[in-house]
Amino acid sequence: GNSVTQMEGPVTLSEEAFLTINCTYTATGYPSLFWYVQYPGEGLQLLLKATKADDKGSNKGFEATYRKETTSFHLEKGSVQVSDSAVYFCALTSRNSGGSNYKLTFGKGTLLTVNP
Amino acid sequence: GAVVSQHPSWVICKSGTSVKIECRSLDFQATTMFWYRQFPKQSLMLMATSNEGSKATYEQGVEKDKFLINHASLTLSTLTVTSAHPEDSSFYICSAPRAGAQETQYFGPGTRLLVL
Numbered sequence: 001g002n003s004v005t006q007m008e009g010p011v012t013l014s015e016e017a018f019l020t021i022n023c024t025y026t027a028t029g030y031p032s033l034f035w036y037v038q039y040p041g042e043g044l045q046l047l048l049k050a051t052k053a054d055d056k057g058s059n060k061g062f063e064a065t066y067r068k069e070t071t072s073f074h075l076e077k078g079s080v081q082v083s084d085s086a087v088y089f090c091a092l093t094s095r096n097s098g099g100s101n102y103k104l105t106f107g108k109g110t111l112l113t114v115n116p
Numbered sequence: 117g118a119v120v121s122q123h124p125s126w127v128i129c130k131s132g133t134s135v136k137i138e139c140r141s142l143d144f145q146a147t148t149m150f151w152y153r154q155f156p157k158q159s160l161m162l163m164a165t166s167n168e169g170s171k172a173t174y175e176q177g178v179e180k181d182k183f184l185i186n187h188a189s190l191t192l193s194t195l196t197v198t199s200a201h202p203e204d205s206s207f208y209i210c211s212a213p214r215a216g217a218q219e220t221q222y223f224g225p226g227t228r229l230l231v232l
Contacts (some may be wrong), residue, residue, distance in 0.1 A: 001127075035131070036223075042225055043120070043122075043209065043224050043225040043226055044160075044220075044223040045223070049220065050133050051219070085213075089160070093219050102213065102219050102221075103150075103161075103162060103165070104160075104162065104221060106159040106160045107159055108157075108158060108159040109159055
């Protein structure tokens, strides 16, 4: 079955530090890969996605590249801000057996805290 | 962007009672909605897929008679936790994909259930 493994947190950084959150996956076929973010007290929001190998997803200064050869989708940001403090989830989708629905498989989430 | 709401945001109930949680897509129609359960410091676990006009599809290990799902309309799905027990205490989250962008799911803010 499909699975997603991401680095365990919590991760604590100072403002303007470089961020990397590792994510690797196991999947059959060619999944699409996602990073979702959950700010305190809010629901999950899509941060970025990549649908095929070598694609780079980017949003709000965050980037992740779909690496098929290493089955990875690591999240990076060059300079984090206090407002980036949240839980980050790596995820992948696969079609169900009928081919009509996409099911998300999530990693366990990584709590990021950015201090001023 | 697409908005998904959940009601209530939190609920406390006595053991043995039933609790209904609503998930609504506010500005788009959703023929499919997903229900997840999230334990503290754990990932989201897919419980079931709610299908408008047909029966829900449950993941392995999820009790159908315990977690009743009704997709009443193209904008509403409900999850009823029947005869709730303390071990059902958790954070329940719904999501819905938007037509034409099935891979991207929009998440509700979640409902925290505490069973005493």
